[in-house]
Amino acid sequence: GEDVEQSLFLSVREGDSSVINCTYTDSSSTYLYWYKQEPGAGLQLLTYIFSNMDMKQDQRLTVLLNKKDKHLSLRIADTQTGDSAIYFCAERGGNSGYSTLTFGKGTMLLVSP
């Protein structure tokens, strides 16, 4: 079955770069996503990458995909205290018109001043 693994915790200082890693098992995944969840809130889409790409950049966010190793990372440049949250990696499986996402357990990012 599908499985998505993430490290559980990352602590950085404000202004540093953060790198959150994720591995997945489903080689048929078409899209991979990064969501952010602040305490008591829903999930906010940060970015996504199609499986035939190896990199996507969006302002402070850079996503790297190594399809051979099934490894996905999210780099946040110039990390701010407002970036403190839980970050979920998710893969889209299936071949239907809607999305069935499998989420990783989430990485808690703590940014200290």
Place this chain on the structure above:
Amino acid sequence: DTEVTQTPKHLVMGMTNKKSLKCEQHMGHRAMYWYKQKAKKPPELMFVYSYEKLSINESVPSRFSPECPNSSLLNLHLHALQPEDSALYLCASSQESQGAGGANVLTFGAGSRLTVL
């Protein structure tokens, strides 16, 4: 309007109560989802509606009953719940694509936090 609105934000109910969670979107999305999220855990898929028809039921107990009255609304009817059903219930919606060709990004609501006493 690019939001998914969920009501109520908080709900406390007894095990014999009947209550409903509501979700609304006006983005023209034809797929709608219910997820359950326990504390410090990832969201788990419960139901998927596609074009107002139930497409996926992830073996959810019958005390949870989904309903999709139209393309903008999704309800989750709750009856005879257990304390272990206390969780954050997230609604999401997405466009439909032809097969797996589109990103079909899910837009999530803020959630309804349910406490069962």
